[in-house]
Amino acid sequence: MPLTPGKVVCITGASRGIGRACALEFAKHGASALILHYLGDAETEVEIQTLKVELNEKGVKVVSIPGDIALLDTTTKIVEAGVQAFGRIDVLVSNVGICPFSEFLTMPLETWERTRQVNLDGTFYIVQAVAAQMAKQTPQGGSLIAISSISGLLGGAQQCHYGPTKAAITNLMQNCAVALGKYGIRANAVLPGTIATDINKEDLQNDEKREYMVNRTLIGRLGTPEDVAGPVVFFASDLAKYVTGTSLIVDGGIFVNFQ
Template sequence: MLLQGKTVLITGGSQGIGRAAAIDCARAGADVAINYLGDEGEAAEVVAAITALGRRAIAVRSDVADPEAAPAFVQAAVAALGGVDVFVSNAGICPFHAFLDMPVDVLERTMRVNLHGAYFMVQAAAQRMVEQGRGGAIIAVSSISALVGGEYQTHYTPTKAGVHSLMQSCAIALGRHGIRCNSVLPGTIQTAINQDDLADPEKRARMAARIPLGRLGVPEDLAGPIVFLASDMARYVTGAALLVDGGAFVNLQ
């Protein structure tokens, strides 16, 4: 029960990494508020899974790219659950596309969701944590793509590098308030964001073969690291970036 008595807010919490993190945070004792933009039924399933664990939960539908969505999400969580102890910035998109003919709208939408959305949401959560005066923890889901390139991800990798950098700067800006800021950098995790890219069995096998642990990741692989960084076990960890990639980054030979 590492998060007993805490309230956790997670963006993009209806599926993938956000869903797994939300349920594991509840399993660790937290009440959870999720933001989502997709299917209402998926969000309701997450809320049901959390309440089945004996914790409170709400789902708020909004687009993180809208600056007004951030304070509204935080206010809804405070009204329903009483406060904000942990914030997980997870919402993101990656519409794979070649660089030379990248549509302006695809680039701008990716930037607005992944980077601007993270900024606004983290800022709103941090403002509430400062008002509460009891510190807190902020975790951003960056990516191995913050460290390496991708041919069809020229719009995506800069946003994930930005999220990683945002956590480093926020660790400095918010440390005096007792707020810790860290990022997790997942490798290839099987989620809706890359299901089309991984649809080819040969490509999946080739990618898995490059990973020292011998398999692609699943959302639940990120849940444990997020719970750890959210908990008091990581009370002296801030400005850090935790690779969760099965060893893919170090496998250069």
């Protein structure tokens, strides 16, 4: 049974990793149209085109918009293109995130600023703009889902810039749930643990670090983008129609594995 039949879904950072897995999972569960944002460099251009072909073969309509999510103009283009193509937006998955691992004491100010701009500012821009669209469309309402991280709950020696942005994203969704409930808009956050994506590919090439992270899980493996996509689709679906302001940890048990 499809969980998101006929829904129009907007996903930022959709060309690879969690964003791409979410796009394919929404297609599997009956979404009729996808608004796909991607960075727009040569590599992501190729990735988004192959994704569009795959989605079109499944009968899903797609519009894609390139741009730096840290720029407000990119958000404006995403929402305008989506509404022009499909008339409304029912679901937002705010997924874009970067984590350039860096030692705190020697971290360049530019690393802090860029991480904040992409992760937090970019999330705020797209959430606000899509929520405004959801509030004025008929019928009102929709589901806002932000990809946060357990790094917003836990410390990491090389994540003193990344963790605070993810903590802020989780809190942003809690506040949005309160502010937007009267419009029928739900807001929730998904907090992945260590997921094998490009964001940590270089870090996990260290065999010792990879083994440590695997052993921290209770499932005995690192997560995949598909492991995150399922909970995202749940939040978007009517199965979660009474769920808002919630944070769901998807980490294979890392967070609770104290001993």
